[in-house]
Amino acid sequence: MEQIVAIRSPSRAIPKEGPQNLRDLDREALAAWLAATWTAAGAEPPPRHRADQLFGWLHQRRAADFASMSDLPAVDRARLGTTASLARLTVDAVLTSRDGTRKLRLRTADGAALESVLIPNEERGYTQCVSSQIGCALTCRFCATASLGFLRNLATWEIVDQVYQAQDLLQREADETGAPYPGRITNVVFMGMGEPLHNYNQVKRAVELLTHPHGAALAGRRITISSSGLVPAIERFARDELATEVGLAISLNATTDAVRDQVMPINTRWNIAALLAAVRKVPQQRRRFVTFEYVLLADVNDSDDDTRRLAALVGDMRCQINVIPFNPHEHAPFRRPSSARVQRFMALCRGLGLQVYLRTPRGDDIGAACGQLALTAREA
Numbered sequence: 440m441e442q443i444v445a446i447r448s449p450s451r452a453i454p455k456e457g458p459q460n461l462r463d464l465d466r467e468a469l470a471a472w473l474a475a476t477w478t479a480a481g482a483e484p485p486p487r488h489r490a491d492q493l494f495g496w497l498h499q500r501r502a503a504d505f506a507s508m509s510d511l512p513a514v515d516r517a518r519l520g521t522t523a524s525l526a527r528l529t530v531d532a533v534l535t536s537r538d539g540t541r542k543l544r545l546r547t548a549d550g551a552a553l554e555s556v557l558i559p560n561e562e563r564g565y566t567q568c569v570s571s572q573i574g575c576a577l578t579c580r581f582c583a584t585a586s587l588g589f590l591r592n593l594a595t596w597e598i599v600d601q602v603y604q605a606q607d608l609l610q611r612e613a614d615e616t617g618a619p620y621p622g623r624i625t626n627v628v629f630m631g632m633g634e635p636l637h638n639y640n641q642v643k644r645a646v647e648l649l650t651h652p653h654g655a656a657l658a659g660r661r662i663t664i665s666s667s668g669l670v671p672a673i674e675r676f677a678r679d680e681l682a683t684e685v686g687l688a689i690s691l692n693a694t695t696d697a698v699r700d701q702v703m704p705i706n707t708r709w710n711i712a713a714l715l716a717a718v719r720k721v722p723q724q725r726r727r728f729v730t731f732e733y734v735l736l737a738d739v740n741d742s743d744d745d746t747r748r749l750a751a752l753v754g755d756m757r758c759q760i761n762v763i764p765f766n767p768h769e770h771a772p773f774r775r776p777s778s779a780r781v782q783r784f785m786a787l788c789r790g791l792g793l794q795v796y797l798r799t800p801r802g803d804d805i806g807a808a809c810g811q812l813a814l815t816a817r818e819a
């Protein structure tokens with residue numbers, strides 16, 4: 440993965456200043472941190488269940504301060520107050536689309552801005568599209584985030600806090616309207632800003648936290664990590680137990696290397712054959728299909744021949760294909776194909792036995808649709 444960084448810009452480290460942010464630690468690391476911190480202060484290490492209690496306050500109840508952790512001894516709360524941090528992202532704005540999609544504009548402690556999108560789904564809950572990096576090191580020509588360049592990876596706590604901020608928002612709404620239950624986030628997709636497999640460790644830990652039964656308790660099978668095709672990272676994913684927990688989506692977006700080289704320059708390093716060979720190494724579970732995303736760009740990758748080549752490439756795999764008509768923005772020269780063209784592309788794919796789904800744009804009026812997340816200093 441270092442190779443990718445070299446393609447674009449040097450890696451900028453996650454800021455590590457001040458006290459330990461407790462929401463950055465998984466359950467085991469939290470217990471170890473407690474023991475080490477208590478010992479360093481000359482105190483007896485706390486009992487084992489203290490870490491469980493604390494974990495629940497951090498990730499389930501989303502406690503704002505240590506004082507509210509009512510079942511922790513006062514002396515422990517006091518020590519936590521001087522040694523640890525509960526810092527959160529700051530919500531700059533919540534934009535609401537006419538279709539009900541919402542975009543949270545969030546800010547990190549070092550002043551960087553990121554976006555996270557909350558999309559109402561058919562299960563009367565929400566699918567949240569989270570960001571994994573600020574900007575992106577890849578240079579996909581159709582994606583607005585690419586225009587930012589790569590600023591830095593998000594820390595684990597900055598990834599999970601996007602979900603917690605959205606949960607807080609839904610809770611506030613329920614409180615205001617008197618609804619008995621807040622809206623529920625049922626699905627999380629790593630399809631916001633950034634390349635999640637480029638920030639592998641943080642993303643993996645975020646998944647562990649989000650799926651922990653004493654945390655947000657999301658179902659792993661309702662979490663999807665989307666990658667542009669970082670082959671070594673996909674191979675790592677294939678060997679990792681993470682692959683048995685969450686779904687993988689691959690942004691294929693072309694059926695020839697010539698076109699993919701143009702629209703996704705990562706293809707010049709790992710071409711379609713190398714990418715598909717890596718994807719084939721991911722263990723196939725029942726109900727866990729690989730998803731291929733295919734952004735339809737008018738007159739670039741939307742021909743009848745493309746449908747035939749697509750079937751030849753992935754037709755033998757247990758997979759589904761999400762067709763995403765291009766969402767226009769100022770940073771890309773492409774056009775969205777006509778709806779007749781989109782329908783023909785879909786129909787031809789179906790005729791060839793492919794499982795294709797149309798991803799209609801959600802939240803495009805607030806710049807929240809796929810590929811439109813590019814909050815810049817200008818906007819921020």
Ligand code: SAH
Pocket residue numbers: 581582583629630631632633634635665666667668688689690692732733734763764765766767768809810811
């Ligand atoms: N870096 C990851 C995840 C972020 S992009 C990846 O590449 O998969 C999420 C999806 O949005 C990708 O499938 C990408 O191809 C798609 N996308 C990017 N720009 C788009 C645009 N302008 N219109 C429609 N989809 C776009």
